[in-house]
Amino acid sequence: MSYDYDEVEVPADGEQITADDDGSLNVPETPIIPIIHGDGIGQDVGPVAQRVLDAAAEATGRSVEWMRVYAGSSAREKYDENLPDDTVEAIKEFHVAIKGPLTTPVGAGFRSLNVALRKKLDLYANVRPTYHLDGVPSPVKDPDAMDMVFFRENTEDVYAGIEWEAGTDEVQQVREFVEDEMGFDDVMHENPLGIGIKPISEFGAKRLVRESIDYALENDRDSVTLVHKGNIMKFTEGAFRDWGYEVAKEEYGEDVITEDTLWDQYEGEQPEGSLVVKDRIADNMLQQILTRTSDYDVIATMNLNGDYISDAAGAQIGGLGIAPGANFGETRCLAEPVHGSAPKHAGKDKANPTAMILSGRLMFEYMGWDDAGQLIGDAVEEAISSKQVTYDLERQIEGGEKLAASEFADAVVENIEELA
Numbered sequence: 001m002s003y004d005y006d007e008v009e010v011p012a013d014g015e016q017i018t019a020d021d022d023g024s025l026n027v028p029e030t031p032i033i034p035i036i037h038g039d040g041i042g043q044d045v046g047p048v049a050q051r052v053l054d055a056a057a058e059a060t061g062r063s064v065e066w067m068r069v070y071a072g073s074s075a076r077e078k079y080d081e082n083l084p085d086d087t088v089e090a091i092k093e094f095h096v097a098i099k100g101p102l103t104t105p106v107g108a109g110f111r112s113l114n115v116a117l118r119k120k121l122d123l124y125a126n127v128r129p130t131y132h133l134d135g136v137p138s139p140v141k142d143p144d145a146m147d148m149v150f151f152r153e154n155t156e157d158v159y160a161g162i163e164w165e166a167g168t169d170e171v172q173q174v175r176e177f178v179e180d181e182m183g184f185d186d187v188m189h190e191n192p193l194g195i196g197i198k199p200i201s202e203f204g205a206k207r208l209v210r211e212s213i214d215y216a217l218e219n220d221r222d223s224v225t226l227v228h229k230g231n232i233m234k235f236t237e238g239a240f241r242d243w244g245y246e247v248a249k250e251e252y253g254e255d256v257i258t259e260d261t262l263w264d265q266y267e268g269e270q271p272e273g274s275l276v277v278k279d280r281i282a283d284n285m286l287q288q289i290l291t292r293t294s295d296y297d298v299i300a301t302m303n304l305n306g307d308y309i310s311d312a313a314g315a316q317i318g319g320l321g322i323a324p325g326a327n328f329g330e331t332r333c334l335a336e337p338v339h340g341s342a343p344k345h346a347g348k349d350k351a352n353p354t355a356m357i358l359s360g361r362l363m364f365e366y367m368g369w370d371d372a373g374q375l376i377g378d379a380v381e382e383a384i385s386s387k388q389v390t391y392d393l394e395r396q397i398e399g400g401e402k403l404a405a406s407e408f409a410d411a412v413v414e415n416i417e418e419l420a
């Protein structure tokens with residue numbers, strides 16, 4: 001196969017992951033995997049996570065040929081742009097990739113490159129499994145009760161970036177349309193004001209909810225909860241809830257029961273092996289994850305709610321340094337931690353690489369490398385439970401040994417070699 005990239009060097013060794021028409025992946029023993037190290041602490045956690053993933057691959061008789069691709073500051077240096085076509089094309093072509101965080105300026109400047117990647121690659125499900133690792137300090141009494149998997153719609157909502165800046169002709173045009181043509185003539189305060197639009201489609205909602213139910217059924221989970229603010233945003237978040245229930249009722253037959261049916265037919269006692277689909281209003285849900293943690297399992301929600309709730313849930317299992325994630329589309333995966341580029345900690349070799357390492361675990365699992373994934377999880381847990389931790393956990397663990405990001409990765413690699 002020949003590739004036509006401007007700046008990306010395709011490794012001479014290694015093979016491409018390919019996909020069949022039925023959506024199954026063909027993963028060679030030496031796959032080429034694109035990696036974006038990321039901005040800010042991405043410079044620290046990206047390369048060291050790569051080292052841990054190498055060790056796990058090697059310990060299970062495989063190897064990864066990494067292919068550096070660029071976005072954010074690294075792309076500005078190489079290409080003088082934020083998100084080169086090379087990067088998008090490489091991830092498209094090679095199917096499975098991993099990235100560190102990318103910085104987005106607040107209030108002005110370019111739009112999120114993270115969102116752009118998800119949209120351009122149609123990675124519609126942002127999946128964030130949130131579970132407690134042995135030995136990780138947590139602000140809650142029973143951190144093990146947190147074992148949720150967040151499915152966040154990744155391509156629409158106010159996150160899609162349809163908005164107009166205060167003082168522009170465009171915002172005035174939209175204002176006049178909304179007031180004069182649509183009849184909302186007594187709703188907005190006087191200028192200056194900014195306006196944004198929140199698109200939520202049946203297509204987007206249904207494919208996300210479908211993905212979450214499939215996951216729940218395959219993994220013997222007890223429930224999928226649709227999280228929305230549909231009492232207020234009736235035709236967007238309320239519609240998401242309604243479309244979600246439609247998928248559950250129309251596409252899964254008796255495999256799935258709704259919470260209403262659970263009460264009407266089973267007096268609230270969930271039948272063994274069943275999957276219940278329920279819904280909760282988003283503000284209530286943010287307290288329920290703390291007060292009734294074990295009642296929730298798989299969560300399906302829209303882009304902005306999913307962003308907020310996954311950081312909040314991450315705090316319950318020890319903070320953002322620990323929380324992994326991955327974006328999925330048809331035959332594609334782009335793994336990335338929940339956290340951002342944490343600029344104040346950048347370049348100090350101190351940020352916790354666990355979230356990036358465990359995102360790599362998700363990527364390996366997507367590739368069918370479950371044994372390598374398990375090894376990574378065990379090796380990380382072993383390091384943390386023996387109190388070898390980075391600054392974020394050390395400040396909460398009595399007698400903890402504070403390690404640099406690279407030293408923590410060394411400890412995990414050592415554990416991988418011992419456990420293998």
Ligand SMILES: NC(=O)C1=CN([C@@H]2O[C@H](COP(=O)(O)OP(=O)(O)OC[C@H]3O[C@@H](n4cnc5c(N)ncnc54)[C@H](OP(=O)(O)O)[C@@H]3O)[C@@H](O)[C@H]2O)C=CC1
Pocket residue numbers: 041045100101102103104105114319320321322336337338339340341342343350351352353355392
């Ligand atoms: N997917 C992506 O690429 C994302 C990008 N971003 C972008 O990142 C930038 C910074 O965002 P910000 O709101 O500060 O959120 P961040 O997630 O970058 O950081 C917030 C805080 O979380 C803690 N933290 C985050 N990551 C780690 C880690 N690996 N190890 C230890 N602690 C960690 C730190 O807390 P403390 O200082 O208390 O130790 C840090 O100050 C923004 O430009 C934002 O747009 C944000 C989220 C996701």
Ligand SMILES: O=C(O)CCC(=O)C(=O)O
Pocket residue numbers: 102103104112113114115307338340
């Ligand atoms: O794109 C960004 O800068 C922020 C995105 C974010 O917070 C997230 O996806 O969790």
Ligand SMILES: [Mg+2]
Pocket residue numbers: 307308311338
């Ligand atoms: Mg976020």
